[in-house]
Amino acid sequence: MTAILSNLQAIRQAITQAAQAAQRDPASVTLLAVSKTFPADAVREAYAAGQRAFGENYVQEALDKISTLHDLQLEWHFIGPIQSNKTRVIAENFAWIHGVDRLKIAQRFSEQRPADLPPLNICLQVNVSGETSKSGVAPHEVEALALQISLLPNLKLRGLMAIPAPADDVVAQRRPFAQMRELLQQLNAHGLQLDTLSMGMSHDFAAAITEGATMVRVGTAIFGLRSKPQA
């Protein structure tokens, strides 16, 4: 058995356990395999093990892999920081974008999404408490932005995404994820129809599932340690 196959099996099992412990259907959690910095062959190996959704952070690296792997039926998610001069190629090549935090960027995606493709799935990145990164919209500004983006053509606003600061104990890990769950509930109570909480990475995906994650973004635990610096 290859390392990628056995890692995927172990993670699927951990996802099932975390979901069942939280009285959730394991099928309500999608595993997004974060393949950034790893070669197309690693993606092919994960595909052979049944994995279909892949996350990438760097545009050029992603485009190379997407073209190399065009013979496979893959779902590509852009999860990296978004530069406005890259929105067109992102809109043309990805099914999902996780890091949207400005109306301007969403408007560009809306204008640049090719008409022959299905709507581009969008998650708003939220800067939850304790987050170290500067990106992400403040929790109290999420609703206004979500309402505006939900009106844009060629986009489908799916939900929220967060990258909380790493924490060692499960109690501390759960706090920002719980905040995200409450935020999503609040938006839906105010008329939006969002079904996605993109949260949880290799070190904290179980805690994220406990708090309602519907998509966990896992890189290291599938593909191994990255040698290049990560975004």
Ligand SMILES: *Cc1c(COP(=O)(O)O)cnc(C)c1O
């Ligand atoms: C790199 C990255 C991940 C995966 O992180 P791991 O710790 O390797 O699982 C998930 N989400 C985002 C936004 C990332 O940049």
